[in-house]
Amino acid sequence: MLMAGQTDFLKTEYDELVAKSINWKLRSLQSASTPHCIVDGKEVIMLCSNNYLNLSNHPKMKRAAIEAIRKYGVGSGSVRAIAGNMEIHERLEKKIADYKHTQGALIYQTGFAANAGLIPALAGQGDVVISDELNHGSIIDGVRLCKAERKVYKHNDMGDLERVLKESASFRRRLIITDGVFSMDGDIAKMDEIVKLAEANGAMTYVDDAHGEGVLGEQGRGIGSHYKIEGKIDVEMGTFSKAFGVVGGYVAGTNDLRNFAFNKSRTWLLSGSHPPAIAAASIAAIEVMENEPRHLKKLWGNTKYFKKRLQKMGFDTGVSQTPITPVIVKESEKAKRMSEMLFEEGVFALPIVFPMVAADKARIRTMMNSGLKKEDLEKALSAFEGIGKKLGVI
Ligand SMILES: Cc1ncc(COP(=O)(O)O)c(C=O)c1O
Structure with a gap:
């Protein structure tokens, strides 16, 4: 067994991540991974799962x-x-x-x-x-x-x-x-x-x-x-x-x-x-x-609508051609703040920051889901627009 002191690095290295604000904070899913799900006790629209076609259910x-x-x-x-x-x-x-x-x-x-x-x-x-x-x-x-x-x-x-x-x-x-x-x-x-x-x-x-x-x-x-x-x-x-x-x-x-x-x-x-x-x-x-081709058709319909509306609002969605649509806000702190504000408004979308992307390309990465309805997309879009304006992104 390692002597006391030899495992100190576990804490010091973790503390360094926390100090730099690059540690992972885990949110807890308390329902199935559905387009509307319960995360940390709150009902949210899921916009960051890879479950594009809602097949997990x-x-x-x-x-x-x-x-x-x-x-x-x-x-x-x-x-x-x-x-x-x-x-x-x-x-x-x-x-x-x-x-x-x-x-x-x-x-x-x-x-x-x-x-x-x-x-x-x-x-x-x-x-x-x-x-x-x-x-x-x-x-x-x-x-x-x-x-x-x-x-x-x-x-x-x-x-x-x-x-x-x-x-x-x-x-x-x-x-x-x-x-x-x-x-x-x-x-x-x-x-x-x-x-x-x-x-x-x-x-x-x-x-x-x-x-x-x-x-x-x-x-x-x-x-x-x-x-x-x-x-x-x-x-x-x-x-x-x-x-x-x-x-x-x-x-x-x-x-x-x-x-x-x-x-x-x-x-x-x-x-x-x-x-x-x-x-x-x-x-x-x-x-x-x-x-059942309807799932794929709906995924692409939702994707095109959501992406176009974000772009019309003035968001930078980069070079996306698929249901992965980044909303590029540049600064890491802004991306993190935006994700928290979205969550408060019932939209679950995670920030992606350095070192996963370049330091000046921090973003909210949205992933579309075929199970989301038009009214869900409207709710998410309106949250993005309001928060984007408050944070000076658009
Ligand atoms: C491009 C790419 N390759 C491979 C993987 C790993 O796949 P899996 O979740 O099956 O391990 C991922 C998942 O994050 C991915 O995004």
Whole structure:
């Protein structure tokens, strides 16, 4: 055991975060994650959940989870490579592959585990990973675990990507990796151009489509469908923790990719497999995507209306093209104050400040939900307008 004194850093380092006002304060959800929910005892309009399609409350998915518990219990008992490979896991993978129009798919416990497990397997000694400068932290950590070299290109800048590709011609393998939808700004990677550059230069492509799956393209099939380049991206990674309303990561691609990934990803081999209820709810989520297009249609209708109204009021919504709409207020303190004032008026939307975004780009990040009604959007918009004026943002 550590001697008294050796753990003092726990408190001093935490106190430093508090002094700089960059510590996380957790709000507590006391209801299901619904478009109207109870947070810290207050009924609020939810504008910061990734549950874009409100599927976490879908009756078919809840029923599927309950039935799976009755049939298979609550846990799988092992990692998949030993005794925890259940037929329901394989059924989910078949369902993902059919939905994504790929040969195969492999589920991981989370999207983070997919990136942390697969990226280091794809690129090793003598290889290079070429990464967009605004990629998600789970990609950054996956790349840190690699023995490969790392090169970064300017955000969504195809000229710069081409420059890096040319510079890297001598490496054994080159892996280009990008978010599909960038989670802080809501813009979409130029995946069609990335694929062309990769083909021209003999590089592999890997997209983390965590915020694109269930949101972009036909039936929400993601960025490949959005650009009509299905089958051309080598690795499509996604998660069930966002639009699909459950939890769990996956990769979709060729059967070769699936076989390689599960034999080589340490996060897959050394960690327990999905509880059966999660696998069942995830299968049901894809069925909902295939059979109930109204959720996706409503999400985009709400998104376009909300974004346009914010812009008309004079807010800076940056480069967003998706249901992630930032309201950029610049100063961190202002973003935090705005979030608190919104909460007081019954709107739950979190501030995003440095170091998650540049120091002068602090914002409130709103995430749209298909379950919000016109009157909810009006209420939220009027709160934004009043507070924006009070704080001198508009
Ligand atoms: C772009 C991106 N990739 C990966 C992840 C991780 O996904 P998961 O929640 O399944 O671990 C997230 C979630 O925050 C994300 O936004």
